[in-house]
Amino acid sequence: MASTKESLPWQTLASTHRDRAFANIPKEWHLSPEILSAISPDARISVAHIPAQSKILSPRELEITETLDATALLQKIGAAEYSAAEVCTAFCKRAAVAQQLTHCLTEIFFEAAQERAKFLDEYLKKNGRPLGPLHGLPISLKDSLNVTGEYSTIGYVSFISHGPAKKNSPLVDILLSLGAVLYVKTNLPQSCMTADSHNNIFDRTLNPNNLALTAGGSSGGEGALIALRGSLLGVGTDIAGSIRIPSICCGTYGFRPSASRIPMGGQAIPARPGVPCFLPVTGPLAASARDLRLFMESVIRADPWKSDHNCLPIKWNVPEEQKKLRIGLILEDPLRACEPEVLHTLQSAAQRLTSAGHEVIPVTKFPSIVGAEKLALSYFALDNEHYPIYHATKAGEPLIPSLTAAIEAGFGYEKKTMTLEDLVQMNVEKEELIENWNEVFERDSFDVLLTPGAPHQAVPHDTYLRTTYTIVWNLVDNPACIIPIATPTENGHDATEDLHEGTVKHTVQVVGRNLQDEALLHCVERISVALNYST
């Protein structure tokens, strides 16, 4: 059967696969043709208001999806103020709307989610306590995570023939054991190596704040879905910025943990096994800073190293309360200049942090960030067989435009064949870089660095070619977090309430020290309060 199927044109395979997935959206949740007709990758419009106006969600469902973060929602489910079932329905509806507006989803399993939510409601009723710290929370998953019975095509037509996953990724099992409700998987780029979450099966994810801009990638489906509050907490992966770039583009929180804290095992991956490289990581995108901690703390307290041997057995390390943070400010690497609005965002963030009582100290000497990007990309080039491209060409499908552009720009695939000697030199350079960044932290006893996440905010489709300011932290393996900064509203009310209005377009990146994820998350919460809440 598989061989017959594979002999079909890729277009047929892709459209059949897509139609099957989207048939899981009930007809009554379809947007009106009037709304849909305006949706296009060229439309310079925000769709942030549409979920509320679509009439698909009831007022109570809008309340559930719009007014809380995951932490607060969990409290209400735990107190039986909301049932897991109604929360599930609300987010399924909103995710369905988000999908129609931005093409942010891949696999959709609303029915299984409803079953699960009902089970959790019964559990709570029967036992008088939640199943776990994520009891009843709908969590969205990047397509690379395996969920039994669901496909993990990660943007390749050739991966359709792999069939549905036979078992859950270890992280998926952990999330279920903690009480999560799984309902959707989210879109990503063919190859996972560009910042445009676009592929020949599930199309291109659009930016809800402006459809003509990229939603970022590779976890771009998560970025768009969370920005539209079709999910409050989602799981992405990041080897060059794939969690943080969608957060920058869509204005969500996004956390790249240190390598090997959160299970990365048992996922569908584009990379060739065995090629030496710094490690990809799994981590959260979320609606609030404390939701990032909720995810990290819940997963790590579940001893993930027992189910994924590549996870480090580092227990959740309750961070020390820091009254006053020492923050190193890096505005830009002169070789990759930032746009004025990015510099302005950083400078005003520094001012607000200073006003809040923290110390912000400009870092005058630091290793070349552009140099680190170059070194990191040469690690990607070590795959002389170019697996991420091979998987695409295997089915005869064309490369997505952003991948072609990335290759032309020298992203990873150099013309020359890489050698063992290249690797040896690169490893020496990497070790030196790690030492030098450690020195930056130690010289001035910085708690965190405040830096740009990119030299710009969201850009037009297929033009986000440089991951300079994100990939450096993958290479040296420091945890790093994108914090959206709400534009203060005129009446001075809590600016985070505007998250779903699409008004958040500015972000900063905060960087901690290797494996001190807990300490960074603590600082992120402090910094987020200073930058986003009127006090």
Add this chain to the structure above:
Amino acid sequence: MASTKESLPWQTLASTHRDRAFANIPKEWHLSPEILSAISPDARISVAHIPAQSKILSPRELEITETLDATALLQKIGAAEYSAAEVCTAFCKRAAVAQQLTHCLTEIFFEAAQERAKFLDEYLKKNGRPLGPLHGLPISLKDSLNVTGEYSTIGYVSFISHGPAKKNSPLVDILLSLGAVLYVKTNLPQSCMTADSHNNIFDRTLNPNNLALTAGGSSGGEGALIALRGSLLGVGTDIAGSIRIPSICCGTYGFRPSASRIPMGGQAIPARPGVPCFLPVTGPLAASARDLRLFMESVIRADPWKSDHNCLPIKWNVPEEQKKLRIGLILEDPLRACEPEVLHTLQSAAQRLTSAGHEVIPVTKFPSIVGAEKLALSYFALDNEHYPIYHATKAGEPLIPSLTAAIEAGFGYEKKTMTLEDLVQMNVEKEELIENWNEVFERDSFDVLLTPGAPHQAVPHDTYLRTTYTIVWNLVDNPACIIPIATPTENGHDATEDLHEGTVKHTVQVVGRNLQDEALLHCVERISVALNYST
């Protein structure tokens, strides 16, 4: 000056360096010409009795060095029953005797040690409490560890020109902060890649139980010194068995921790920086099982990741008390048959463990150990420039016989040039091997595996060519421990008292799970009690 010095013949450089080091042994501690005349690498004699008979140590110094392990000795120093100064003198004397019998030392700094011990005695007197958990304990260090002002030639004449170390290795700083007294560095092979601790500067370390046998390597100076109780606790390093092989040959306890638990940073190393390989580790050799734990716990509780960024921030994890251990028994890989006495040792150990109430279950299916050895050696071969040999040939000195033999036997240096593609294939094979060994543990819920450490016990010089049963655990990164088994004495008294008599020649290897060093150490103590103490 350095260039003038380097133009001298290597023989002159080596002998000058050696004479300078050994001039630090006071004349009154020299053994009689009568005793010395019997010392030779061909002499099939034990020298285990000589320290007691030499009259260099007083009866009290013999008591200090012979009757206690480090844990008990620390209690007595803490209670001021022994002063740190007299303990220091006792071990300096005994190390001096051991050096003359077995050539186990490199750098000797008795005077600095005495100063330090006096300082500690004053500290205790003044403060009423010890400086730290290792207060007053003399700790010996493999030559690769840097101690400010001392050389780290690691068996290369060419390294003499590096001059004395300008700063301590991070681990050395930690040991000092914990109260240790440092007094000697210990011998190792030119290249650190053979099991004969032999080089052209400090000569060949002999086995105190039988001078005609190897003391093992690469931390062979530690093995001989501890077997003669010239040290109770020493620090070695291990990338193929370099802690465990001397323990096997000399009959001491030796523990190979998981990678990155104990600082490996800031040491002199023979390897070419940047060459991809599984990691070397630093760990203890000791006179008792609990002393291994003492070392591991003290160092890890000192937050070593703060001074060595390559250390994992995994806090000391107090292991659960296990009443009954589940022990998987692996007698041998059929492709590397063990000598009958090794099999007999394992079988009788299994019997004693069963009698002590533990479950010993033969492992019927396990990955090829010989295959793992082959794979591990091909990682060493990835250094196409053969640095460990280059450092030797640089000064014109000849290779030691065991290194020549190892090269001929294919130890690491294959004729062909290794490529990036080789590495990719090897990495895939390694990952699979790690998975398969994890399965061995999980399938039967084993706490530990009981295996041979080698297919033989100590062998004649330059014939210990295969590290099969030790290197497998470096490759898959499981902690592993050598436990010496005392030959029960006829009158049934506590057999460990015979450790210094040179009667211990049998050992077993006990293997735990990656990064679960605490759990393994707990099992090692339990197993050691069952195997070494009459109950």
